[in-house]
Amino acid sequence: MKHHKPVRKIPTNRRSSRGYYAFRGQESIPHESTVERDFVMLMEFDGKVDKIVSQPIELSYVDLNGRRQRYTPDYLVYFKNSASKPLLVEVKERVEIQKDFKKLKPKFAAGIKAATENGWIFKIADDTRIRGLFLDNVRKLRNFSARSVTPETRALLLEWMSATAMPVSLKDFLTKFTANRNEYLGLFNKVLLLALQHDIELDLTKPLSEKTMILKVNAHD
Secondary structure (H helix, E strand, O other): OOOOOOOOOOOOOOOOOOEEEEEOOOEEEEEOOHHHHHHHHHHHHOOOEEEEEEOOOOEEEEOOOOOEEEEOOOEEEEEOOOOOOOEEEEEEOHHHHHHOHHHHHHHHHHHHHHHHHHOOEEEEEEHHHHOOHHHHHHHHHHOOOOOOOOHHHHHHHHHHHHOOOOOEEHHHHHHOOOOOHHHHHHHHHHHHHHHHOOOEEEOOOOOOOOOOEEEEEOOOO
16 A cells, blocks of 8 residues: 655654654654644554554645635554555644634645545544543553563463453453462563553553453464
C-alpha cells in the first residue's frame, strides 16, 4: 500500500507541548499538543494500526467570512488489514470544538469531502474519547517497554497460558507457578511486557492490577 507523506512540518518549541513521539521505536511522529501525543500513544498500542502519518494532506476551504483558507488535518491512520479504510483524523479538545464549532465546521466539511474522495473515513477525536482509564492502563504498560524477556521465558509463559482456562486473573495465574514473592513480581512484570507486545490480551477496561484478567493468548511463534 502506498502511504501519504507529511505535507507540513510541525515546528518545535521548548515552551510548548510540541514534540515527537517515538512510534514503536521506529519512527518519530510529530504532535502539537498533549492530546495529540496521547492519541498517537493509543494508535501505537492498537495492534490493528499499521502506520500513522502526521499532517498528511493540505486542504482548501472557505471560512465564514468568505475567505479561502488552508487546512491540514492532524493524522492519517493506516491499518494492517487492507479492507479497513484509513482514518483521516482531526484531534481537538472538546471545549475548543464546542466553543468554535461554527468556525470549525467548514474545515471539518473539507476533511469529510477529502476523505470520501480518497476512500478514507474522516474522524474527529476529542480528549474525552482519547483520555480515560484505557489510556491510563496503556501508560502503565509502557513503563515496561524498556524491560526484556528472554525468548525461553516468553515461550514458557505463553505455553502456560495456552494451557490455562481463560479468563484468569494475573494473580491466580501466577500463584499457580510460584509462591516466592520476588519470583512472582518478576513474572508479573514479564506478563505485562507480553501484554504490551500483544502476545496476550488483558482486560484494560478496569484499573491495571493483580486482579486484571488475562483474556486470551494471541497467535505466536
